[in-house]
Amino acid sequence: MENGHLAVRRLRYLPAVGSPYGVEVLDFAALRAMDPQRRRTLPQRPDFHVLALVGSGTGGHEADFRAHGLREGSVVWIRPGTVHRWSDVETVDGPLVLFRPAFLPGFTAAEAAAPVCWELDAPRLDLALLAAGHLGREHRAVAVTPARASGELLSHLLAALLLRVLPAGTGAGPGEADGDGRGAGGTAPSGGRHAEVFRAYRTAVEEHFADWHHVTDYARALGHDVRTLTRATRAVTGEGAKAFLDQRVLLEAKRILAHTDVPVAGCARRLGFADAGNFTTFFRRQTGIPPGAWREGAEAGREGARAGREGAGAGALPGGPR
Numbered sequence: 001m002e003n004g005h006l007a008v009r010r011l012r013y014l015p016a017v018g019s020p021y022g023v024e025v026l027d028f029a030a031l032r033a034m035d036p037q038r039r040r041t042l043p044q045r046p047d048f049h050v051l052a053l054v055g056s057g058t059g060g061h062e063a064d065f066r067a068h069g070l071r072e073g074s075v076v077w078i079r080p081g082t083v084h085r086w087s088d089v090e091t092v093d094g095p096l097v098l099f100r101p102a103f104l105p106g107f108t109a110a111e112a113a114a115p116v117c118w119e120l121d122a123p124r125l126d127l128a129l130l131a132a133g134h135l136g137r138e139h140r141a142v143a144v145t146p147a148r149a150s151g152e153l154l155s156h157l158l159a160a161l162l163l164r165v166l167p168a169g170t171g172a173g174p175g176e177a178d179g180d181g182r183g184a185g186g187t188a189p190s191g192g193r194h195a196e197v198f199r200a201y202r203t204a205v206e207e208h209f210a211d212w213h214h215v216t217d218y219a220r221a222l223g224h225d226v227r228t229l230t231r232a233t234r235a236v237t238g239e240g241a242k243a244f245l246d247q248r249v250l251l252e253a254k255r256i257l258a259h260t261d262v263p264v265a266g267c268a269r270r271l272g273f274a275d276a277g278n279f280t281t282f283f284r285r286q287t288g289i290p291p292g293a294w295r296e297g298a299e300a301g302r303e304g305a306r307a308g309r310e311g312a313g314a315g316a317l318p319g320g321p322r
Contacts, residue, residue: 008083008259009039011046013100021151022100023158025136028052028092040086043259048100050078053120053165055094055129060087061117064251065258065298068117073125075165076117081206083255095132097158104158118167131161197224197232201241209248211272215241250286253279257295264291 013022031040054074061068061076063084068076070092078084080101120128135157142154204218212218218241219226229241237244249271256267268279283291 008255009042009044011044011048013046013048013098021142021154022103023135023139023154024098025132025139026096026098028057028089028094028096031086031089031096040089043083043085045081045083046078047080048098049080050076051097051099051162051165052076052078053094053125053128053132054092055125057089057091057093059089059092061085061089062087063116065254066116070117071119073120073122074117075120075128075167077114078116082116083259095129095136097132097135097161099158104155104162114166120165124164128161128165131157131164135161194232194235197222197228198236201229201233202244205245205248209245209252210270213245213249213272215245218245246282246286250283253283253291254294254298257291258298264295267291 052075054070054072054076056072057070058072059070061070061084063076063078063082067087068074070076070089135154138154138157200222201218201224204212204221208217208221215226215229219229222229226241233239233241233244239247253267253271256262256270257264262270264280265276268276271279273279273282280290283289283294287294289297
């Protein structure tokens, strides 16, 4: 996607030589080294997960129209399809873990409930860095001595890292549940029935949100009733199935409006609305303002941020790990 000012770079997962298992470990120093043009500072949209730990330094990150400050103890989890940019990671150090969506499917509940960015205290950060270091060493062993490496081992180490860093209240890992079948943090465990139903619903929403705008469409396709989808979605995310679907449509609308020159009517067509009027009604109901006004505000915000970076002497060009 692009317009006269920005280009959202689509990043495909391209594993390094010797990394056949769908996971890769690098760090912010490597990110800077492979991106001398600083392309990381403009919008990008990966088709893989990025989990980052900040071991030292300060900086900034933006994901889907929200800015996050980075400091020692910050955790960033970028999901596939998120439009984000590393706005300032010049002094940030710490590990970056890249992995394909299917590499760790058992963490659907935790992934859905976790924010994009959160903080770890010093003791948890130390343990998280140890876990990431172990994963990194095993990952490097794939290239050095492939016979000693295995996808199962890497998957378990990544799961351990996620369990170590997830904030309180985002649910338990596979097999960890209280007596009522819910995770210790109050959400359904990733292996539970609610998470299984939600996983199927979320996958279907991601595939069909531009065409199917009613939960009944998904219930029919998945063989569940609407109430089952609503209960499962609320157990995992805290919101109902219809709200989850509407938020997904709204997010894509914002991405199109902010990062392309597609007119409002064209945005409506892309998202499956019968006409621009219906789309405008939907957008206004969700945000309180019409899509054209929201686009103008997003553009003004970008111009202000660009002026601030230029005033600080920070040249900007786009990119990411790949």
